[in-house]
Amino acid sequence: MTILRVSKLVKRFGGLTAVGGVDFAFPRGKISAVIGPNGAGKTTFFNMITGIYTPDEGVIELDGASIVGVKPHQIVSMGIARTFQNIRLFGSMTVLENVMVGMHIHLKAGIVGTLLSLPAARHEEESVYLEAYRLLEFVGLQELLNEQAANLPYGAQRRLEIARALATKPKVLLLDEPAAGMNPRETAELIGLIRRIQEETGMSVILIEHDMKLVMELSEHILVLDYGTKIAEGGPDHIRSHPKVIEAYLGKSAVEGDNVRLEVVT
Ligand SMILES: Nc1ncnc2c1ncn2[C@@H]1O[C@H](COP(=O)(O)OP(=O)(O)OP(=O)(O)O)[C@@H](O)[C@H]1O
Incomplete structure (x- = not known):
């Protein structure tokens, strides 16, 4: 098919x-x-x-x-999600935040509310975190979740880009x-x-x-x-x-x- x-x-x-x-x-x-x-x-x-x-x-x-x-x-x-020939991560954000950005299209409260932990977003926060963590685990980056994306080795940046794409389901x-x-x-x-x-x-x-x-x-x-x-x-x-x-x-x-x-x- x-x-x-x-x-x-x-x-x-x-x-x-x-x-x-x-x-x-x-x-x-x-x-x-x-x-x-x-x-x-x-x-x-x-x-x-x-x-x-x-x-x-x-x-x-x-x-x-x-x-x-x-x-x-x-x-x-x-x-349809994609990664790019030239890596396009948010370099100053953490590894975890990069994946959460990918998830925003499915969030009711929006990524800003989630990242800032605004009250309306709190109920979504835990499931978002768990899902982002699960994706990082899937690509083998869970131990680097608080690192700044720009500091990751090249191969890891590519895997993070894939995790962010997967986050859009x-x-x-x-x-x-x-x-x-x-x-x-x-x-x-x-x-x-x-x-x-x-x-x-x-x-x-x-x-x-x-x-x-x-x-x-x-x-x-x-x-x-x-x-x-x-x-x-x-x-x-x-x-x-x-x-x-x-x-x-x-x-x-x-x-x-x-x-x-x-x-x-x-
Ligand atoms: N925005 C653009 N303006 C003008 N020409 C373009 C543009 N984008 C691509 N081209 C031209 O179109 C053709 C196909 O380019 P494209 O980048 O799609 O090839 P590619 O197969 O991806 O190449 P590579 O393997 O080198 O990345 C090339 O001749 C290229 O110079």
């Missing part, structure tokens, strides 16, 4: 077509990936799904309902290059975390990632973009040996041999 569908999706910047008529159906409750060389249109694609850009043409449907023209904060309320979690800048140990932990998110919550996860090991290990379904168009889609084995994908990443000469497979691209 499909959770998110795009049809004939187009985004142009002046004379440049960044995304040029892409069709794709993301399966519900699975991990999918959008890959492609630099400038292929991946981030533009995410920016349309999250309402940052309005498509010039085409349809985006979440659970069958169009989200074209819907504002980014409303799209979050409708169930999304149906779909978009991760934009979650392994960027991570060392191999952090990447291995991240793979475990993404797998737990999908297995334990049944959430649909969509990731953009250049680390092919992570993509191939985690994703059931992969969309490959090149110059804004879909050049291939399918499971990891299909994608690894797809001539157009190999050509896009490694150049035409790489496809001349018979047994070329896309193993690791850095």
Whole structure:
């Protein structure tokens, strides 16, 4: 079953077509990936799904309902959360507060009231704290809850961004290059975390990632973009040996041999 569908999706910047008529159906409750060389249109694609850009043409449907023209904060309320290529945490807030900010869309009293412990917000405070703590435990940051976010090591900041996205209780979690800048140990932990998110919550996860090991290990379904168009889609084995994908990443000469497979691209 499909959770998110795009049809004939187009985004142009002046004379440049960044995304040029892409069709794709993301399966519900699975991990999918959008890959492609630099400038292929991946981030533009995410920016349309999250309402940052309005498509010039085409349809985006979440659970069958169009989200074209819907504002980014409303799209979050409708169930799409994301992390960014460049981490965007509230650096001067604590780890706990960053997660509580993510929860505000579901709070009646609002985040300001909760953070300031205003009387109207007190009854919500305990459950908010417990839920935020549970999320920090889930991503392995509970012992750092009172640290300032800016002081966390890089890999921990990425996990905090994921916890904050999870705090919005999304149906779909978009991760934009979650392994960027991570060392191999952090990447291995991240793979475990993404797998737990999908297995334990049944959430649909969509990731953009250049680390092919992570993509191939985690994703059931992969969309490959090149110059804004879909050049291939399918499971990891299909994608690894797809001539157009190999050509896009490694150049035409790489496809001349018979047994070329896309193993690791850095
Ligand atoms: N706001 C913008 N204005 C003009 N051109 C843009 C804008 N955003 C993206 N582009 C262009 O659109 C094309 C696709 O860019 P995009 O960032 O979506 O690619 P990408 O696949 O995410 O690349 P990368 O892997 O390097 O992050 C590129 O040629 C880029 O220069």
